[in-house]
Amino acid sequence: MLNRILRVSSTWLLPWLLPLVLVLGWQAAAQLGWLSTRVLPAPLDVLKAGIELGSSGELWHHFVASFKRAFTGLLIGGSLGFILGFFTGLSRFAENLLDSTLQMVRNVPLLALIPLVILWFGIGEEGKVFLVSLAVFFPIYLNTFHGLRSVDKDLIEMGKIYGLGRVALFREVILPGALPSILVGLRLSLGYMWLFLVVAETISSSEGIGYMTMNAREFLQTDVVVLGIAFYALLGKASDVAATQLERHWLKWHKSYRT
Template sequence: MDSSIPSNKTAIKIKAPKKRHLTIGWSQLLPWVIPVSVVVIWQAASTFGILASSTLPSPLAVFQDTVTLVQNGTLQKNISISLYRATVGFLIGGAFGFFFGVLNGVSRFSRSLFDSSIQMLRNIPHLSLIPLIIIAIGIDESAKISLVAIGVMFPIYINTLHGIQSVDPDLLEMGQSYGLSKRELFSKIIFPSALPTILMGVRYALGVMWTTLIVAETIASDSGIGYMSTNAEDFMDMKTIIVCIVIYALLGKLSDLIAKNIESIVLAWRDVKEVKSHD
């Protein structure tokens, strides 16, 4: 027999690939412990009569009301309108906040000209501007979007300005020694260094966005989640009120989760740098 052919005793055994099992760690389950516990205790209190259904309906009743609102299309319609107002207001306010934050961060003349005025406006509670906005703009969509934009603008402005002003002077000096132009200094040193602080402002602005929208949609509105809540209050419909509160909480959590994922993608270089520094 040809010696080049391996015998049965010397044949190489090929191991079958191990099956991968989906594992869920404590770090993934821990954030849901308190919300799930609250719902379970709430349902138990309603079931055993500790909580009156007229005062606080059970989670099961709230779920059934949610199903009804979905089936007749009311919930989807109002959520889409609220998302439109929030998104447009955030983009407009965020663009203004970022623009003036960058401008005042890189230019002393611009900072001397605009910063004091912006800071004075920032210290005015933006919800107190509702009567002025209604008189000046009216009660249509532009008023609600404008109110959201005003609320969003200042957190992004403050964090953008702070991030640019906090850039390490040694990095700027090094960039200048390498002959980088002003545009290159901004794109390669200033903006990347300020980005973590800017994204922190974005996350804070998202919370302000939903808070502002809740108030904006309860004033002379005929659509949106805030309108649903106000309308339900007039009819003492506690189930729909709780549905609206839960939706706002979920939308806020979703927007924060999206912002965190964007932050982890954009700032991946920072994690690599931290790993190398520990090696």
């Protein structure tokens, strides 16, 4: 019994020990005056700022603005990536037509496009959504293409023998076979999505978490800046958890995803 408790607590609680010690140390350092609040505010002050901004509704407003941007971008870039990957993955003609062009564009460092994006779209909403879309497009495109291409040929042959038509073959064999790879693409692109959102919001905006932190920087409100950073981290973690849940659900047949 004691052993069991120890084992359970070591798998569930042990990972939290180090963060807890760090935060406590940080709080102590701030309170003892070793750490200037202009460099780094105390964790409790960040929490207080969070409660304040949260109760005034301001935090929620910025959160929704950022969330909308991120997922609009994901929706546009992700579906384009999936659709193009679908075509190039299934047809040699589409591959020859599109793939080398897309691979060339992929090699452009996307953040280098920011000056152009500002010229094209100004500093409005479109530019930010464009950047996020562009960032999520490639991981999803590449992994969809690769996933469809690497479906076991033997299984496809088997499907044909059993009289599956093109649609049934896609539904029963090709898509499920490509799904693990497509989900890897989704996970990667979620990472890029938040990264590009931060960059886009930091350039200029009038709402969103990036705006909140940049604005706070002007007034030296380090607690709000840290709050914003923590929020980005939280959003990143939340979307990663969501992607893991999707994998668990869709890939439950797969040995590596079984719980």
